[in-house]
Amino acid sequence: MNQSEEDLIKSVQRSEQQAFAAMVSMYQDMVYNTIISIVQNDNDAEDITQEVFVQVYQSVARFKGESKFSTWLYRIAITKALDHEKKRKRKKRFAFIQQLFGENGEARFTPAEFNHPGVKLENKEDAAILFAALKQLPENQRIAFTLSKIEGLDNQEIAAAMNTSFYAVESLLARAKANLKKKLINYLQYSAKDSSHEKG
Amino acid sequence: MKKDENNEMRIGDIFNSVNGLQRATPRPYLLTRINARLNNPIKNIWENMATFISRPSVVIAGICLFLLVNISVLVYKNSTSTIPAAERSYTTIADEYDDYNNLATIDNIENQQ
Numbered sequence: 001m002n003q004s005e006e007d008l009i010k011s012v013q014r015s016e017q018q019a020f021a022a023m024v025s026m027y028q029d030m031v032y033n034t035i036i037s038i039v040q041n042d043n044d045a046e047d048i049t050q051e052v053f054v055q056v057y058q059s060v061a062r063f064k065g066e067s068k069f070s071t072w073l074y075r076i077a078i079t080k081a082l083d084h085e086k087k088r089k090r091k092k093r094f095a096f097i098q099q100l101f102g103e104n105g106e107a108r109f110t111p112a113e114f115n116h117p118g119v120k121l122e123n124k125e126d127a128a129i130l131f132a133a134l135k136q137l138p139e140n141q142r143i144a145f146t147l148s149k150i151e152g153l154d155n156q157e158i159a160a161a162m163n164t165s166f167y168a169v170e171s172l173l174a175r176a177k178a179n180l181k182k183k184l185i186n187y188l189q190y191s192a193k194d195s196s197h198e199k200g
Numbered sequence: 201m202k203k204d205e206n207n208e209m210r211i212g213d214i215f216n217s218v219n220g221l222q223r224a225t226p227r228p229y230l231l232t233r234i235n236a237r238l239n240n241p242i243k244n245i246w247e248n249m250a251t252f253i254s255r256p257s258v259v260i261a262g263i264c265l266f267l268l269v270n271i272s273v274l275v276y277k278n279s280t281s282t283i284p285a286a287e288r289s290y291t292t293i294a295d296e297y298d299d300y301n302n303l304a305t306i307d308n309i310e311n312q313q
Contacts, residue, residue: 021231024230024231024234025231028225028226028230029223029224029225029226030223032223032224032225032226033223033224033225036224037224042224045224045226046226046227046230049226049230050230050233050234050237051237053230053234054234054237054238057234057238116218116221116224117224117225118221118222118223118224119217119218119221120220120221123216123217123218126213126214126217127214127217127218127221129214129217130214130215130217130218149218150218150221177215180215181211184210184211184214185207185211188207188210188211189207
C-alpha cells in the first residue's frame with residue numbers, strides 16, 4: 001500500500017467526508033466493473049456498488065491494512081454480488097407467490113443477452129456469447145475467470161481476493177476455461193444446426 | 201476435421217473478445233446516491249421483524265405449520281378418542297356373554313311355554 005492510499009484510508013477512518021469522496025472516485029470503476037461482470041445487469045450493478053461503498057464507510061475502521069485495500073474491496077464486492085445472485089434466484093423461484101401477495105410483485109426481467117459497456121464495438125457479439133456462457137459456470141470458476149480476464153488481476157491477487165491459495169486459483173481458471181470451451185462448442189454446434197435448418 | 205478447426209478458431213475469437221476491454225463506469229453522481237443511502241435512518245428491530253413476517257415465504261410456512269399442527273391433533277384425537285384396544289376386547293367379550301345369556305333366557309321361556 002502506498003503512502004497516499006494509506007493516508008486516504010486513515011482519513012476515511014476518521015470519517016472525513018472529502019477523503020471518502022476521493023476514495024469513491026478512485027475505486028468506483030474497479031468495483032462497478034467487477035460487479036457488472038458478475039451480475040450482468042447495469043441497474044443491479046449500480047445498486048450493489050452503492051451497497052459496497054456504504055459497507056466500506058461503515059466498516060473501514062476495522063480495516064487493519066493486513067491485505068491491500070483493493071483486495072479488501074474486491075472481497076466485499078464479490079460477496080455482495082454473489083449475495084445478490086442468490087437473492088435473485090430465490091426471487092425467481094417465488095415470483096409467482098410474490099405476485100399473489102402483491103409485494104412489489106412483478107417478476108424481474110432478466111435480459112437474455114448482456115453487453116458489457118467496455119467491450120469494443122466489433123467484439124460485442126462474441127463478448128455477449130462469452131458472458132452468457134460464463135453465467136452458466138459454477139460460482140468460484142466464474143469469479144476467478146472474471147477477475148483474471150475482465151479485471152486483469154494476476155493469480156496471486158485473485159487468490160487474495162478469493163481468500164484461497166495460488167494453486168486453487170490455477171485449477172479454478174483451468175476448469176473455467178475447459179467448461180467454457182465445452183459450452184461454446186455446444187453453442188456453435190446448435191447454432192450451425194439452426195442455420196442449416198433455416199437454409200433448408 | 202475442417203469444421204473442428206473452424207470451431208476452435210471461433211472459440212479463440214470469443215475468448216479474445218474481452219481483450220482490451222475498458223472498465224465499465226457507473227452513472228454520474230454515484231457519491232450523492234451513496235451519501236443518500238448513508239443518511240437514511242436504519243430500520244429498527246420491530247420494522248425489520250414486520251418486514252420478515254410479511255415475507256410470502258414466512259407467511260406460507262406459517263400457514264403450513266398451522267395446518268400441520270391441526271391435522272396432527274385431529275389424527276391423534278381420532279386414534280385415542282375410543283376405548284383403548286385391550287379394554288375394547290374385554291367389552292366385546294362381555295357384550296357377547298350378555299347376548300348369550302339373553303338368548304338362553306329366551307330359550308327357557310319358550311321351553312316353559
